[in-house]
Amino acid sequence: MPLGATSHQDHAGRLEFSDGHSASTPWTHRATLAAPGPLHSSPLPGQERVPRNRRTTSDDRVHPMCSADDACPLSDREMRAWARLEAVVELLPGALDSQLQRDAQLTHFDYLVLAKLADHDEHAMRMTQLASSTNATLPRLSHVVTRLEHRGFVERTTCSSDRRVTIARLTDDGLAKVVSSTPGHVRNVRDIVIDQLTAEQVGQLSEICNRLLHRLDPENRLEVCRGHD
Known part of the structure:
Protein backbone atom coordinates (compact mmCIF):
# COMPACT_ATOMS: atom_id res chain seq x y z
CA MET A 1 0.00 0.00 0.00
CA PRO A 2 1.50 3.38 -0.92
CA LEU A 3 2.46 5.56 2.02
CA GLY A 4 -0.43 7.69 3.24
CA ALA A 5 -3.16 5.55 1.67
CA THR A 6 -6.03 4.31 3.81
CA SER A 7 -7.97 1.09 3.47
CA HIS A 8 -11.16 -0.76 4.40
CA GLN A 9 -12.26 -4.33 3.86
CA ASP A 10 -15.25 -5.32 1.77
CA HIS A 11 -17.37 -8.44 2.24
CA ALA A 12 -15.40 -10.39 -0.37
CA GLY A 13 -12.27 -10.33 1.74
CA ARG A 14 -10.43 -7.69 -0.32
CA LEU A 15 -8.78 -4.53 0.90
CA GLU A 16 -9.91 -1.38 -0.90
CA PHE A 17 -7.40 1.48 -0.64
CA SER A 18 -8.05 5.19 -0.97
CA ASP A 19 -5.84 5.32 -4.08
CA GLY A 20 -7.98 2.72 -5.86
CA HIS A 21 -5.58 -0.18 -5.27
CA SER A 22 -7.04 -3.40 -3.93
CA ALA A 23 -5.54 -6.61 -2.65
CA SER A 24 -6.76 -9.88 -1.28
CA THR A 25 -6.70 -10.14 2.48
CA PRO A 26 -4.46 -12.98 3.74
CA TRP A 27 -6.37 -15.93 5.19
CA THR A 28 -4.73 -15.37 8.55
CA HIS A 29 -6.36 -11.94 8.77
CA ARG A 30 -9.73 -13.00 7.41
CA ALA A 31 -10.16 -15.43 10.30
CA THR A 32 -9.74 -12.63 12.84
CA LEU A 33 -12.25 -10.44 11.01
CA ALA A 34 -15.00 -13.07 10.82
CA ALA A 35 -17.66 -13.47 13.46
CA PRO A 36 -16.64 -16.21 15.94
CA GLY A 37 -18.76 -19.27 16.49
CA PRO A 38 -18.72 -22.21 18.92
CA LEU A 39 -16.72 -25.30 18.03
CA HIS A 40 -19.89 -27.40 17.87
CA SER A 41 -21.79 -25.03 15.58
CA SER A 42 -23.32 -26.46 12.41
CA PRO A 43 -21.71 -25.57 9.10
CA LEU A 44 -23.34 -22.95 6.90
CA PRO A 45 -25.27 -24.16 3.83
CA GLY A 46 -22.78 -25.51 1.33
CA GLN A 47 -19.95 -25.37 3.87
CA GLU A 48 -18.04 -28.49 4.87
CA ARG A 49 -17.73 -29.16 8.59
CA VAL A 50 -14.11 -29.00 9.72
CA PRO A 51 -13.03 -32.10 11.70
CA ARG A 52 -12.13 -31.40 15.31
CA ASN A 53 -8.55 -32.55 14.81
CA ARG A 54 -8.05 -29.84 12.19
CA ARG A 55 -9.52 -26.94 14.16
CA THR A 56 -6.91 -24.39 15.11
CA THR A 57 -9.05 -21.32 15.81
CA SER A 58 -12.11 -20.64 17.92
CA ASP A 59 -14.19 -19.84 14.82
CA ASP A 60 -13.67 -23.22 13.08
CA ARG A 61 -11.45 -21.72 10.36
CA VAL A 62 -8.23 -23.44 9.35
CA HIS A 63 -5.71 -21.82 7.02
CA PRO A 64 -5.24 -24.10 3.98
CA MET A 65 -1.46 -24.01 4.47
CA CYS A 66 -1.86 -25.39 8.00
CA SER A 67 -4.18 -28.28 7.07
CA ALA A 68 -3.21 -31.65 8.48
CA ASP A 69 -4.22 -33.19 5.14
CA ASP A 70 -1.24 -31.55 3.44
CA ALA A 71 2.04 -33.42 3.03
CA CYS A 72 4.05 -30.76 4.89
CA PRO A 73 1.66 -28.44 6.76
CA LEU A 74 3.00 -25.26 8.31
CA SER A 75 3.12 -25.00 12.08
CA ASP A 76 1.65 -21.93 13.77
CA ARG A 77 5.14 -20.48 14.16
CA GLU A 78 6.00 -21.15 10.51
CA MET A 79 2.68 -19.69 9.38
CA ARG A 80 3.32 -16.48 11.32
CA ALA A 81 6.79 -16.16 9.80
CA TRP A 82 5.48 -16.75 6.29
CA ALA A 83 2.50 -14.38 6.68
CA ARG A 84 4.79 -11.61 7.93
CA LEU A 85 7.26 -12.09 5.08
CA GLU A 86 4.39 -12.14 2.60
CA ALA A 87 3.07 -8.85 4.03
CA VAL A 88 6.51 -7.19 3.82
CA VAL A 89 6.91 -8.35 0.20
CA GLU A 90 3.49 -6.86 -0.58
CA LEU A 91 3.98 -3.51 1.18
CA LEU A 92 7.65 -2.69 0.56
CA PRO A 93 7.47 -1.96 -3.21
CA GLY A 94 4.69 0.60 -2.70
CA ALA A 95 6.62 2.36 0.07
CA LEU A 96 9.73 2.57 -2.13
CA ASP A 97 7.74 3.76 -5.15
CA SER A 98 5.92 6.43 -3.16
CA GLN A 99 9.09 8.21 -2.03
CA LEU A 100 10.87 8.03 -5.39
CA GLN A 101 7.83 9.19 -7.35
CA ARG A 102 7.31 12.09 -4.97
CA ASP A 103 10.94 13.23 -4.76
CA ALA A 104 12.49 12.12 -8.05
CA GLN A 105 9.57 11.40 -10.42
CA LEU A 106 10.88 7.83 -10.80
CA HIS A 120 28.56 -1.19 -14.68
CA ASP A 121 31.67 -0.49 -16.74
CA GLU A 122 31.15 2.45 -19.07
CA HIS A 123 27.63 2.74 -17.59
CA ALA A 124 26.36 0.30 -20.22
CA MET A 125 24.83 -3.19 -20.35
CA ARG A 126 23.29 -5.50 -22.92
CA MET A 127 19.53 -5.32 -22.73
CA THR A 128 19.34 -9.07 -22.07
CA GLN A 129 21.80 -8.75 -19.18
CA LEU A 130 19.96 -5.73 -17.79
CA ALA A 131 16.65 -7.63 -17.95
CA SER A 132 18.16 -10.57 -16.11
CA SER A 133 19.76 -8.45 -13.38
CA THR A 134 16.49 -6.57 -12.74
CA ASN A 135 14.31 -9.72 -12.91
CA ALA A 136 12.32 -8.19 -15.78
CA THR A 137 11.02 -9.54 -19.06
CA LEU A 138 12.52 -7.96 -22.16
CA PRO A 139 9.18 -6.38 -23.18
CA ARG A 140 8.77 -4.76 -19.76
CA LEU A 141 12.37 -3.54 -19.71
CA SER A 142 12.08 -2.21 -23.26
CA HIS A 143 8.99 -0.21 -22.29
CA VAL A 144 10.76 1.29 -19.26
CA VAL A 145 13.97 2.06 -21.19
CA THR A 146 11.92 3.78 -23.90
CA ARG A 147 10.36 6.00 -21.25
CA LEU A 148 13.79 6.77 -19.76
CA GLU A 149 15.12 7.50 -23.26
CA HIS A 150 12.40 10.10 -23.77
CA ARG A 151 13.55 11.78 -20.56
CA GLY A 152 17.16 11.79 -21.74
CA PHE A 153 18.45 9.40 -19.07
CA VAL A 154 19.28 6.38 -21.26
CA GLU A 155 20.27 5.77 -24.87
CA ARG A 156 20.21 2.54 -26.87
CA THR A 157 22.86 1.58 -29.41
CA THR A 158 23.74 -1.51 -31.43
CA CYS A 159 26.78 -3.54 -30.42
CA SER A 160 29.62 -2.92 -32.90
CA SER A 161 30.70 -6.58 -32.86
CA ASP A 162 27.20 -8.08 -33.07
CA ARG A 163 24.42 -6.10 -34.72
CA ARG A 164 21.83 -8.37 -33.09
CA VAL A 165 22.76 -7.11 -29.62
CA THR A 166 21.25 -3.91 -28.20
CA ILE A 167 23.19 -1.94 -25.60
CA ALA A 168 21.55 0.36 -23.02
CA ARG A 169 23.83 3.18 -21.91
CA LEU A 170 23.38 5.74 -19.15
CA THR A 171 23.68 9.35 -20.34
CA ASP A 172 25.28 12.14 -18.35
CA ASP A 173 21.80 13.34 -17.40
CA GLY A 174 20.92 9.80 -16.33
CA LEU A 175 23.97 9.57 -14.11
CA ALA A 176 23.13 12.94 -12.59
CA LYS A 177 19.60 11.68 -11.93
CA VAL A 178 20.92 8.62 -10.07
CA VAL A 179 23.26 10.78 -8.00
CA SER A 180 20.52 13.25 -7.06
CA SER A 181 17.91 10.55 -6.34
CA THR A 182 20.05 8.25 -4.21
CA PRO A 183 20.21 10.22 -0.91
CA GLY A 184 16.42 10.34 -0.55
CA HIS A 185 16.11 6.68 -1.49
CA VAL A 186 18.76 5.71 1.07
CA ARG A 187 16.98 7.72 3.79
CA ASN A 188 13.75 5.93 2.96
CA VAL A 189 15.39 2.48 3.06
CA ARG A 190 16.98 3.36 6.38
CA ASP A 191 13.69 4.63 7.82
CA ILE A 192 11.59 1.68 6.63
CA VAL A 193 14.02 -1.18 7.23
CA ILE A 194 17.48 -0.55 8.66
CA ASP A 195 16.55 1.75 11.56
CA GLN A 196 13.80 -0.65 12.65
CA LEU A 197 16.44 -3.30 13.44
CA THR A 198 19.39 -3.65 15.77
CA ALA A 199 22.86 -4.13 14.29
CA GLU A 200 22.60 -7.83 15.13
CA GLN A 201 19.20 -8.11 13.44
CA VAL A 202 20.56 -6.41 10.29
CA GLY A 203 23.20 -9.13 10.11
CA GLN A 204 20.56 -11.82 10.65
CA LEU A 205 18.36 -10.29 7.94
CA SER A 206 21.29 -10.33 5.53
CA GLU A 207 22.03 -13.99 6.27
CA ILE A 208 18.37 -14.98 5.92
CA CYS A 209 18.04 -13.19 2.58
CA ASN A 210 21.33 -14.70 1.42
CA ARG A 211 20.03 -18.20 2.12
CA LEU A 212 16.72 -17.55 0.36
CA LEU A 213 18.53 -16.07 -2.64
CA HIS A 214 20.62 -19.21 -3.02
CA ARG A 215 17.32 -21.06 -3.45
CA LEU A 216 15.49 -18.48 -5.58
CA ASP A 217 18.40 -17.24 -7.71
CA PRO A 218 21.07 -19.96 -7.74
CA GLU A 219 22.75 -18.47 -10.82
CA ASN A 220 22.86 -15.00 -9.20
CA ARG A 221 21.12 -13.34 -12.15
CA LEU A 222 20.33 -10.36 -9.96
CA GLU A 223 24.06 -9.90 -9.29
CA VAL A 224 23.61 -9.57 -5.54
CA CYS A 225 26.68 -9.87 -3.32
CA ARG A 226 26.77 -13.41 -1.91
CA GLY A 227 28.64 -15.07 0.92
CA HIS A 228 28.76 -14.46 4.66
CA ASP A 229 29.05 -10.92 6.02
Whole structure:
Protein backbone atom coordinates (compact mmCIF):
# COMPACT_ATOMS: atom_id res chain seq x y z
CA MET A 1 0.00 0.00 0.00
CA PRO A 2 1.50 3.38 -0.92
CA LEU A 3 2.46 5.56 2.02
CA GLY A 4 -0.43 7.69 3.24
CA ALA A 5 -3.16 5.55 1.67
CA THR A 6 -6.03 4.31 3.81
CA SER A 7 -7.97 1.09 3.47
CA HIS A 8 -11.16 -0.76 4.40
CA GLN A 9 -12.26 -4.33 3.86
CA ASP A 10 -15.25 -5.32 1.77
CA HIS A 11 -17.37 -8.44 2.24
CA ALA A 12 -15.40 -10.39 -0.37
CA GLY A 13 -12.27 -10.33 1.74
CA ARG A 14 -10.43 -7.69 -0.32
CA LEU A 15 -8.78 -4.53 0.90
CA GLU A 16 -9.91 -1.38 -0.90
CA PHE A 17 -7.40 1.48 -0.64
CA SER A 18 -8.05 5.19 -0.97
CA ASP A 19 -5.84 5.32 -4.08
CA GLY A 20 -7.98 2.72 -5.86
CA HIS A 21 -5.58 -0.18 -5.27
CA SER A 22 -7.04 -3.40 -3.93
CA ALA A 23 -5.54 -6.61 -2.65
CA SER A 24 -6.76 -9.88 -1.28
CA THR A 25 -6.70 -10.14 2.48
CA PRO A 26 -4.46 -12.98 3.74
CA TRP A 27 -6.37 -15.93 5.19
CA THR A 28 -4.73 -15.37 8.55
CA HIS A 29 -6.36 -11.94 8.77
CA ARG A 30 -9.73 -13.00 7.41
CA ALA A 31 -10.16 -15.43 10.30
CA THR A 32 -9.74 -12.63 12.84
CA LEU A 33 -12.25 -10.44 11.01
CA ALA A 34 -15.00 -13.07 10.82
CA ALA A 35 -17.66 -13.47 13.46
CA PRO A 36 -16.64 -16.21 15.94
CA GLY A 37 -18.76 -19.27 16.49
CA PRO A 38 -18.72 -22.21 18.92
CA LEU A 39 -16.72 -25.30 18.03
CA HIS A 40 -19.89 -27.40 17.87
CA SER A 41 -21.79 -25.03 15.58
CA SER A 42 -23.32 -26.46 12.41
CA PRO A 43 -21.71 -25.57 9.10
CA LEU A 44 -23.34 -22.95 6.90
CA PRO A 45 -25.27 -24.16 3.83
CA GLY A 46 -22.78 -25.51 1.33
CA GLN A 47 -19.95 -25.37 3.87
CA GLU A 48 -18.04 -28.49 4.87
CA ARG A 49 -17.73 -29.16 8.59
CA VAL A 50 -14.11 -29.00 9.72
CA PRO A 51 -13.03 -32.10 11.70
CA ARG A 52 -12.13 -31.40 15.31
CA ASN A 53 -8.55 -32.55 14.81
CA ARG A 54 -8.05 -29.84 12.19
CA ARG A 55 -9.52 -26.94 14.16
CA THR A 56 -6.91 -24.39 15.11
CA THR A 57 -9.05 -21.32 15.81
CA SER A 58 -12.11 -20.64 17.92
CA ASP A 59 -14.19 -19.84 14.82
CA ASP A 60 -13.67 -23.22 13.08
CA ARG A 61 -11.45 -21.72 10.36
CA VAL A 62 -8.23 -23.44 9.35
CA HIS A 63 -5.71 -21.82 7.02
CA PRO A 64 -5.24 -24.10 3.98
CA MET A 65 -1.46 -24.01 4.47
CA CYS A 66 -1.86 -25.39 8.00
CA SER A 67 -4.18 -28.28 7.07
CA ALA A 68 -3.21 -31.65 8.48
CA ASP A 69 -4.22 -33.19 5.14
CA ASP A 70 -1.24 -31.55 3.44
CA ALA A 71 2.04 -33.42 3.03
CA CYS A 72 4.05 -30.76 4.89
CA PRO A 73 1.66 -28.44 6.76
CA LEU A 74 3.00 -25.26 8.31
CA SER A 75 3.12 -25.00 12.08
CA ASP A 76 1.65 -21.93 13.77
CA ARG A 77 5.14 -20.48 14.16
CA GLU A 78 6.00 -21.15 10.51
CA MET A 79 2.68 -19.69 9.38
CA ARG A 80 3.32 -16.48 11.32
CA ALA A 81 6.79 -16.16 9.80
CA TRP A 82 5.48 -16.75 6.29
CA ALA A 83 2.50 -14.38 6.68
CA ARG A 84 4.79 -11.61 7.93
CA LEU A 85 7.26 -12.09 5.08
CA GLU A 86 4.39 -12.14 2.60
CA ALA A 87 3.07 -8.85 4.03
CA VAL A 88 6.51 -7.19 3.82
CA VAL A 89 6.91 -8.35 0.20
CA GLU A 90 3.49 -6.86 -0.58
CA LEU A 91 3.98 -3.51 1.18
CA LEU A 92 7.65 -2.69 0.56
CA PRO A 93 7.47 -1.96 -3.21
CA GLY A 94 4.69 0.60 -2.70
CA ALA A 95 6.62 2.36 0.07
CA LEU A 96 9.73 2.57 -2.13
CA ASP A 97 7.74 3.76 -5.15
CA SER A 98 5.92 6.43 -3.16
CA GLN A 99 9.09 8.21 -2.03
CA LEU A 100 10.87 8.03 -5.39
CA GLN A 101 7.83 9.19 -7.35
CA ARG A 102 7.31 12.09 -4.97
CA ASP A 103 10.94 13.23 -4.76
CA ALA A 104 12.49 12.12 -8.05
CA GLN A 105 9.57 11.40 -10.42
CA LEU A 106 10.88 7.83 -10.80
CA THR A 107 9.39 4.47 -9.98
CA HIS A 108 11.55 2.13 -7.95
CA PHE A 109 12.06 0.03 -11.08
CA ASP A 110 13.16 3.14 -13.01
CA TYR A 111 15.70 3.84 -10.28
CA LEU A 112 16.86 0.21 -10.26
CA VAL A 113 17.52 0.29 -14.02
CA LEU A 114 19.48 3.54 -13.77
CA ALA A 115 21.44 2.32 -10.74
CA LYS A 116 22.35 -0.98 -12.44
CA LEU A 117 23.72 0.93 -15.44
CA ALA A 118 25.59 3.35 -13.18
CA ASP A 119 27.32 0.42 -11.45
CA HIS A 120 28.56 -1.19 -14.68
CA ASP A 121 31.67 -0.49 -16.74
CA GLU A 122 31.15 2.45 -19.07
CA HIS A 123 27.63 2.74 -17.59
CA ALA A 124 26.36 0.30 -20.22
CA MET A 125 24.83 -3.19 -20.35
CA ARG A 126 23.29 -5.50 -22.92
CA MET A 127 19.53 -5.32 -22.73
CA THR A 128 19.34 -9.07 -22.07
CA GLN A 129 21.80 -8.75 -19.18
CA LEU A 130 19.96 -5.73 -17.79
CA ALA A 131 16.65 -7.63 -17.95
CA SER A 132 18.16 -10.57 -16.11
CA SER A 133 19.76 -8.45 -13.38
CA THR A 134 16.49 -6.57 -12.74
CA ASN A 135 14.31 -9.72 -12.91
CA ALA A 136 12.32 -8.19 -15.78
CA THR A 137 11.02 -9.54 -19.06
CA LEU A 138 12.52 -7.96 -22.16
CA PRO A 139 9.18 -6.38 -23.18
CA ARG A 140 8.77 -4.76 -19.76
CA LEU A 141 12.37 -3.54 -19.71
CA SER A 142 12.08 -2.21 -23.26
CA HIS A 143 8.99 -0.21 -22.29
CA VAL A 144 10.76 1.29 -19.26
CA VAL A 145 13.97 2.06 -21.19
CA THR A 146 11.92 3.78 -23.90
CA ARG A 147 10.36 6.00 -21.25
CA LEU A 148 13.79 6.77 -19.76
CA GLU A 149 15.12 7.50 -23.26
CA HIS A 150 12.40 10.10 -23.77
CA ARG A 151 13.55 11.78 -20.56
CA GLY A 152 17.16 11.79 -21.74
CA PHE A 153 18.45 9.40 -19.07
CA VAL A 154 19.28 6.38 -21.26
CA GLU A 155 20.27 5.77 -24.87
CA ARG A 156 20.21 2.54 -26.87
CA THR A 157 22.86 1.58 -29.41
CA THR A 158 23.74 -1.51 -31.43
CA CYS A 159 26.78 -3.54 -30.42
CA SER A 160 29.62 -2.92 -32.90
CA SER A 161 30.70 -6.58 -32.86
CA ASP A 162 27.20 -8.08 -33.07
CA ARG A 163 24.42 -6.10 -34.72
CA ARG A 164 21.83 -8.37 -33.09
CA VAL A 165 22.76 -7.11 -29.62
CA THR A 166 21.25 -3.91 -28.20
CA ILE A 167 23.19 -1.94 -25.60
CA ALA A 168 21.55 0.36 -23.02
CA ARG A 169 23.83 3.18 -21.91
CA LEU A 170 23.38 5.74 -19.15
CA THR A 171 23.68 9.35 -20.34
CA ASP A 172 25.28 12.14 -18.35
CA ASP A 173 21.80 13.34 -17.40
CA GLY A 174 20.92 9.80 -16.33
CA LEU A 175 23.97 9.57 -14.11
CA ALA A 176 23.13 12.94 -12.59
CA LYS A 177 19.60 11.68 -11.93
CA VAL A 178 20.92 8.62 -10.07
CA VAL A 179 23.26 10.78 -8.00
CA SER A 180 20.52 13.25 -7.06
CA SER A 181 17.91 10.55 -6.34
CA THR A 182 20.05 8.25 -4.21
CA PRO A 183 20.21 10.22 -0.91
CA GLY A 184 16.42 10.34 -0.55
CA HIS A 185 16.11 6.68 -1.49
CA VAL A 186 18.76 5.71 1.07
CA ARG A 187 16.98 7.72 3.79
CA ASN A 188 13.75 5.93 2.96
CA VAL A 189 15.39 2.48 3.06
CA ARG A 190 16.98 3.36 6.38
CA ASP A 191 13.69 4.63 7.82
CA ILE A 192 11.59 1.68 6.63
CA VAL A 193 14.02 -1.18 7.23
CA ILE A 194 17.48 -0.55 8.66
CA ASP A 195 16.55 1.75 11.56
CA GLN A 196 13.80 -0.65 12.65
CA LEU A 197 16.44 -3.30 13.44
CA THR A 198 19.39 -3.65 15.77
CA ALA A 199 22.86 -4.13 14.29
CA GLU A 200 22.60 -7.83 15.13
CA GLN A 201 19.20 -8.11 13.44
CA VAL A 202 20.56 -6.41 10.29
CA GLY A 203 23.20 -9.13 10.11
CA GLN A 204 20.56 -11.82 10.65
CA LEU A 205 18.36 -10.29 7.94
CA SER A 206 21.29 -10.33 5.53
CA GLU A 207 22.03 -13.99 6.27
CA ILE A 208 18.37 -14.98 5.92
CA CYS A 209 18.04 -13.19 2.58
CA ASN A 210 21.33 -14.70 1.42
CA ARG A 211 20.03 -18.20 2.12
CA LEU A 212 16.72 -17.55 0.36
CA LEU A 213 18.53 -16.07 -2.64
CA HIS A 214 20.62 -19.21 -3.02
CA ARG A 215 17.32 -21.06 -3.45
CA LEU A 216 15.49 -18.48 -5.58
CA ASP A 217 18.40 -17.24 -7.71
CA PRO A 218 21.07 -19.96 -7.74
CA GLU A 219 22.75 -18.47 -10.82
CA ASN A 220 22.86 -15.00 -9.20
CA ARG A 221 21.12 -13.34 -12.15
CA LEU A 222 20.33 -10.36 -9.96
CA GLU A 223 24.06 -9.90 -9.29
CA VAL A 224 23.61 -9.57 -5.54
CA CYS A 225 26.68 -9.87 -3.32
CA ARG A 226 26.77 -13.41 -1.91
CA GLY A 227 28.64 -15.07 0.92
CA HIS A 228 28.76 -14.46 4.66
CA ASP A 229 29.05 -10.92 6.02
